[in-house]
Amino acid sequence: MRRCRRQFPSVIDITTHIYPNSSATHGGRATTVRVIVGAQFGDEAKGKITDFLASDAQYVVRTGGGPNAGHTIHVGDEKVVLHQLACGVLRRGVTGVCGPGMVVNPAQLESEIQALDDRHLLHGSIVISERAHVLLTLHQLEDAWEEQTRSNQSGGAGLGTTQRGIGPAYRDRYGRWGLRFAELVRPDLLEQRLELLYASKPYLSNLPSREELQRQLSEIGGRLAPQVRATEPILWGAIERGENIILEGAQSALLDVDYGTYPYVTSSHPTSAGALVGSGIPPQELDEVIGVTKAYATRVGVGPFPTEVGGEMGEYLRRVGGEQGATTGRPRRCGWLDLVLLKYASRLNGFTSFAVTKVDVLGGLDEVPVAVGYRLSDGSEVEAYPPAIAEELAKATPVYRRFAGWPDFNERLRERIRREGAHALPDPLRRFLEFLAVQTRVPVEWVSYGPRRDETVWMGRGARTPTAASLSPWSS
Ligand code: GDP
Ligand code: IMO
Ligand code: MG
Numbered sequence: 001m002r003r004c005r006r007q008f009p010s011v012i013d014i015t016t017h018i019y020p021n022s023s024a025t026h027g028g029r030a031t032t033v034r035v036i037v038g039a040q041f042g043d044e045a046k047g048k049i050t051d052f053l054a055s056d057a058q059y060v061v062r063t064g065g066g067p068n069a070g071h072t073i074h075v076g077d078e079k080v081v082l083h084q085l086a087c088g089v090l091r092r093g094v095t096g097v098c099g100p101g102m103v104v105n106p107a108q109l110e111s112e113i114q115a116l117d118d119r120h121l122l123h124g125s126i127v128i129s130e131r132a133h134v135l136l137t138l139h140q141l142e143d144a145w146e147e148q149t150r151s152n153q154s155g156g157a158g159l160g161t162t163q164r165g166i167g168p169a170y171r172d173r174y175g176r177w178g179l180r181f182a183e184l185v186r187p188d189l190l191e192q193r194l195e196l197l198y199a200s201k202p203y204l205s206n207l208p209s210r211e212e213l214q215r216q217l218s219e220i221g222g223r224l225a226p227q228v229r230a231t232e233p234i235l236w237g238a239i240e241r242g243e244n245i246i247l248e249g250a251q252s253a254l255l256d257v258d259y260g261t262y263p264y265v266t267s268s269h270p271t272s273a274g275a276l277v278g279s280g281i282p283p284q285e286l287d288e289v290i291g292v293t294k295a296y297a298t299r300v301g302v303g304p305f306p307t308e309v310g311g312e313m314g315e316y317l318r319r320v321g322g323e324q325g326a327t328t329g330r331p332r333r334c335g336w337l338d339l340v341l342l343k344y345a346s347r348l349n350g351f352t353s354f355a356v357t358k359v360d361v362l363g364g365l366d367e368v369p370v371a372v373g374y375r376l377s378d379g380s381e382v383e384a385y386p387p388a389i390a391e392e393l394a395k396a397t398p399v400y401r402r403f404a405g406w407p408d409f410n411e412r413l414r415e416r417i418r419r420e421g422a423h424a425l426p427d428p429l430r431r432f433l434e435f436l437a438v439q440t441r442v443p444v445e446w447v448s449y450g451p452r453r454d455e456t457v458w459m460g461r462g463a464r465t466p467t468a469a470s471l472s473p474w475s476s
Helices: 011-015 046-056 106-118 137-154 166-174 187-199 210-227 231-241 272-277 311-320 339-349 390-395 411-424 427-440 468-475
Strands: 033-038 059-062 071-075 078-082 095-098 125-129 245-248 288-294 296-299 333-338 353-357 367-375 397-404 444-448 456-458
Touching: 033 046, 033 272, 033 339, 046 071, 046 245, 046 288, 046 353, 046 444, 046 456, 059 231, 095 231, 106 210, 125 210, 125 231, 137 166, 187 210, 231 245, 288 296, 288 339, 311 333, 333 339, 333 397, 339 367, 339 427, 353 427, 367 427, 397 427, 411 456, 427 444
Parallel strands: 033 245, 033 288, 059 095, 059 245, 095 125, 288 353, 333 367, 353 444
Antiparallel strands: 071 078, 296 333, 367 397, 444 456
């Protein structure tokens, strides 16, 4: 990363509480390439943070995943959920890129574009990488078949995928059977690629007619062709021109196929390293890796979740936090912030700062528990590295530290924060954030206290390696 080139304003500049434009915050420095990474199990409000920071970006790139993502943004009174489009498309002058690392369902992409256009919300432009893979209905059929097979084997639960065909599409990609957008828009290559793909799936009995699929894909390919481009040179050119790029992560570090809670993971790499592979931007061009975490935690689907809370409190968090899946509508499992997993995600991704979201949801609670370690089934204790075996992680007993709660985020408090900035955040919340930063050694730079665009406050840039003392200018 280009840390050495960076000039940080003094933390005294905290009075500039709403994130100002790039010339003010970057000391006039040119390009900023930022990666936004989910630090938990997904749905941390990456969409909201990306949209917020996109106000001074020229490109926003989705680097992995596909229609399994659901990123919610509130534009005025309108609520938008984006699945495959990068959040940048909501802003004038921004190009939203479906990056090379994605698996994109082209029919769903067309519907998403059409729906946004119908609502007059499509303000940016759209480019699709020729290297992105095409996700087909047959991948969804396979996803359903796999879930059924897993459930039969394990006597109940599968992985709880979003049933959008993600696993099978990535399997075809890495098995080298895949169809990419480069071939989708080439009628002369499409037939041959589809024949190969069909030949690779003798175990699927209910495949749709290949001829019919080819006809549909040729039509879609014809319509999308003007937007299918070599996106890496576009981004390299943007870097040379000094433009700002955001790599918008989908899913989350703990759903990473290698570093997440395997096998209860997705099939891509939603980490900072994955964002580089998924965009074609080299590591030394990265300036910032922003980890997005809720002040508590949620998970959709099956898999270990040591700090999950059931009963009335779980129901309370779900209701007040509106924790309903943005893609599948499934109720999200809720629990407390887990510093073991957060420290692990910080090391894995190299977070340079955190955006902590949904602090308002915990407003009004007497106390806020945070897991600072686990006791494992063999009697050992861990603080920063979770067990690799999902069954072991599921049996971990969290050790909690309890923080004093903060007041309800009523309209008066929200108005004060909008007016005065981070200084108006309640003291108990500031202590909670300071603890998070000191424990993970990553400064908290943004705090989100509501779903609206103007409900994000800039904390100022703390020292790069936070300690209680170095963080005190913004935490006191
Ligand atoms: P993503 O997948 O990481 O983009 O997150 P989702 O959009 O799936 O879920 C985040 C949800 O929280 C959405 O419904 C947002 O509108 C909402 N949200 C975002 N930030 C805040 C916040 O600070 N407070 C509250 N109460 N809701 C928020
Ligand atoms: P965003 O970008 C939350 C979860 C699924 C399932 C597992 C595998 O909105 O944060 P998949 O369909 O990818 O094969 O499912 O991953 N999952 C998500 N959970 N947010 C997401 O995306 C997710 N994308 C996948 O629930 O447990
Ligand atoms: Mg989501």
